[in-house]
Amino acid sequence: MSLAGAAPRRKQSPVITAEHDTGGDAARARPQALLAWYDRHRRSLPWRAPPGASADPYAVWLSEIMLQQTTVRAVGPYFEKFMARWPSVTALGEASLDDVLKMWAGLGYYSRARNLHACAVAVTRQHSGRFPDTEEGLRALPGVGPYTAAAIAAIAFSRRTMPVDGNIERVVSRLYAVEDELPKAKPRIKALAETLLGPSRAGDSAQALMDLGATICTPKKPACALCPLMQGCAARLRGDAESFPRKAPKKTGALRRGAAFVVIRGDQVLVRSRPAKGLLGGMTEVPNSDWLADHDEAAARAQAPVLKGLSRWHRKPGVVSHVFTHFPLELTVYVAHAPGGTRAPAGMRWAAIATLADEALPNLMRKVIAHGLGGRP
Numbered sequence: 511m512s513l514a515g516a517a518p519r520r521k522q523s524p525v526i527t528a529e530h531d532t533g534g535d536a537a538r539a540r541p542q543a544l545l546a547w548y549d550r551h552r553r554s555l556p557w558r559a560p561p562g563a564s565a566d567p568y569a570v571w572l573s574e575i576m577l578q579q580t581t582v583r584a585v586g587p588y589f590e591k592f593m594a595r596w597p598s599v600t601a602l603g604e605a606s607l608d609d610v611l612k613m614w615a616g617l618g619y620y621s622r623a624r625n626l627h628a629c630a631v632a633v634t635r636q637h638s639g640r641f642p643d644t645e646e647g648l649r650a651l652p653g654v655g656p657y658t659a660a661a662i663a664a665i666a667f668s669r670r671t672m673p674v675d676g677n678i679e680r681v682v683s684r685l686y687a688v689e690d691e692l693p694k695a696k697p698r699i700k701a702l703a704e705t706l707l708g709p710s711r712a713g714d715s716a717q718a719l720m721d722l723g724a725t726i727c728t729p730k731k732p733a734c735a736l737c738p739l740m741q742g743c744a745a746r747l748r749g750d751a752e753s754f755p756r757k758a759p760k761k762t763g764a765l766r767r768g769a770a771f772v773v774i775r776g777d778q779v780l781v782r783s784r785p786a787k788g789l790l791g792g793m794t795e796v797p798n799s800d801w802l803a804d805h806d807e808a809a810a811r812a813q814a815p816v817l818k819g820l821s822r823w824h825r826k827p828g829v830v831s832h833v834f835t836h837f838p839l840e841l842t843v844y845v846a847h848a849p850g851g852t853r854a855p856a857g858m859r860w861a862a863i864a865t866l867a868d869e870a871l872p873n874l875m876r877k878v879i880a881h882g883l884g885g886r887p
Contacts, residue, residue: 539741540706547718565713574658576588576617584617588614603639645669645671658673678699684751685743692756763836766803767839769798773820773847780815780817781861793870794871796875797814821847821848826843829841843881
């Protein structure tokens with residue numbers, strides 16, 4: 511049968527899988543190519559040791575705790591403030607939790623600050639101020655999970671292990687076109703990431719992948735032409751790098767609402783400390799109601815603090831909005847004035863407005879107070 515005049519068959523793209531090129535020449539060359547790129551392009555970060563110098567385990571640990579769910583840009587100033595105030599883990603372990611929370615205020619995810627202090631106390635008292643040098647030993651410390659333990663072990667103690675953060679997840683999932691969605695894909699991504707470890711310099715290999723994800727293999731418009739792992743990258747060959755890593759649809763909790771009460775006495779405002787455990791544990795706040803999805807304004811107002819001689823509550827226009835990891839929140843702000851000499855209710859205290867920057871106020875409460883004071887300094 512003649513095929514003359516038949517339409518040409520379309521050339522099919524090769525099928526690229528997560529197993530693509532894990533054992534070829536390109537794959538074997540990747541660890542060294544990655545390190546060579548890192549030696550030329552490594553980022554200068556305040557917690558990172560200079561080339562050839564040994565990393566400070568305290569600096570590595572402190573930075574890794576701060577960097578959890580927080581950007582490098584946001585962490586930099588906080589890291590430097592902590593190092594200036596507490597230059598060693600022993601100094602931090604001897605500090606009060608209240609001082610640590612005050613220094614942490616504004617960085618968010620405050621359970622990290624409580625775990626930070628608890629870990630410093632444990633290292634100081636149980637390990638004579640020296641961090642364990644193995645993943646197993648590090649994981650036994652408060653607030654140190656699998657990723658953080660691997661990061662400290664690799665970067666500070668040159669243990670041959672690969673920590674996998676968000677940057678590394680993105681690089682590896684694209685390199686091997688990992689189709690499974692996160693978090694299901696995490697074990698597979700970790701196993702593939704370990705193939706990028708060379709025989710030595712494990713810490714540099716990990717930091718190289720972190721830098722690669724932060725500067726080249728970015729979430730949007732990755733600069734594939736500049737990537738040292740471009741050869742054989744499955745997602746680049748497919749042309750859909752931005753679609754990796756695959757992620758399950760994010761579940762957002764229902765909106766919660768409540769009321770916050772700003773009580774002013776001259777140049778002071780009424781505050782209290784939240785319970786040590788739970789959301790924003792141990793942080794400073796103004797009195798406020800329960801945060802509920804089925805919010806009732808009258809029930810919320812009934813939770814206002816009671817003080818002798820207090821003026822009528824004035825509701826400020828608008829609301830203060832804040833988004834936590836699992837739910838968004840809206841607070842209605844009420845303001846009232848108390849006469850001079852009025853005692854604070856049990857469990858509360860007066861704080862000078864001029865020194866509120868020194869209080870352990872989470873961002874939510876800073877916004878509430880600013881809204882309540884209406885621009886007052």
